[in-house]
Amino acid sequence: MADTLRLPEGDHVIQCQQVVRSYTMGDATVNAVRGIDLTIARGEFAAITGPSGCGKSTLLHLLGAVDVPSTGRVFVNGRDTATLNDAEATAFRLRHIGFVFQRFYLMPTLSALENVELPLAEAGMAKAARRARAAELLGYVGLGDRRSHRPTQLSGGEQQRVAIARALANEPAMLLADEPTGELDAATGERLLQLFGQLHRDGTTLVFVTHDTVVANTAQRVIRLLDGRVASDTRNSPA
Numbered sequence: 001m002a003d004t005l006r007l008p009e010g011d012h013v014i015q016c017q018q019v020v021r022s023y024t025m026g027d028a029t030v031n032a033v034r035g036i037d038l039t040i041a042r043g044e045f046a047a048i049t050g051p052s053g054c055g056k057s058t059l060l061h062l063l064g065a066v067d068v069p070s071t072g073r074v075f076v077n078g079r080d081t082a083t084l085n086d087a088e089a090t091a092f093r094l095r096h097i098g099f100v101f102q103r104f105y106l107m108p109t110l111s112a113l114e115n116v117e118l119p120l121a122e123a124g125m126a127k128a129a130r131r132a133r134a135a136e137l138l139g140y141v142g143l144g145d146r147r148s149h150r151p152t153q154l155s156g157g158e159q160q161r162v163a164i165a166r167a168l169a170n171e172p173a174m175l176l177a178d179e180p181t182g183e184l185d186a187a188t189g190e191r192l193l194q195l196f197g198q199l200h201r202d203g204t205t206l207v208f209v210t211h212d213t214v215v216a217n218t219a220q221r222v223i224r225l226l227d228g229r230v231a232s233d234t235r236n237s238p239a
Helices: 056-063 086-096 112-122 127-140 156-167 186-201 213-218
Strands: 012-025 028-041 045-049 071-076 097-100 174-178 205-209 221-226 229-235
Touching (some): 012 056, 028 056, 045 056, 086 097, 127 156, 156 186, 186 213
Parallel strands (some): 045 205, 174 205
8 A cells, every 4th residue: 555644744653633533332332532732752751641431541552553533644754554454554563563451461372482472473573583583582671591492481560561572573663552560569560660761861762541540650741631622731751
């Protein structure tokens, strides 16, 4: 498909223009996202907060090209996500977007190294190169000595770090995370926050959905949703 619909100006990883996402449930219409305008600059660290049911996860799926708006437009790395067919959207996510889920979703029969290799294999990287890249990423997240362990042999925090390494495998334009510390104890969550800080310092764009005030306070910017709309958009003071 020709890239006829691209965002022409600004160094933004994300731009949302009057984004609405509605669902039909029986005879009712659920308005999960209601007219959001939003930009995320390259290299920014943003936390999306708000009460349960306010549209946080729906918005994250829209930003990650997992879903498309009912009306409005979402540009990711300059592409209008609504112009992508299913195969193009899958390839686009593989190249540009890293996802970290609360429940990790690691393959239980594969080692940590093999889990990190998966997106590299899907991208067509040669075996030797992807093995070296996976080993490098596991070292980056502090798990170089755990590469041969399967998920059941790793702690929750270690599994989350493997998931982060996997999400970073194809050098995405941004890393999206849904409640990244939600199932971790306080000490493990703190170590993970230190890793996120390092990722941000290294230039990765981070967008997290979170109920965790510690995560929100770590971010540069806090976008609070209420009833599917942006209720506030503030910047934290530098530490």
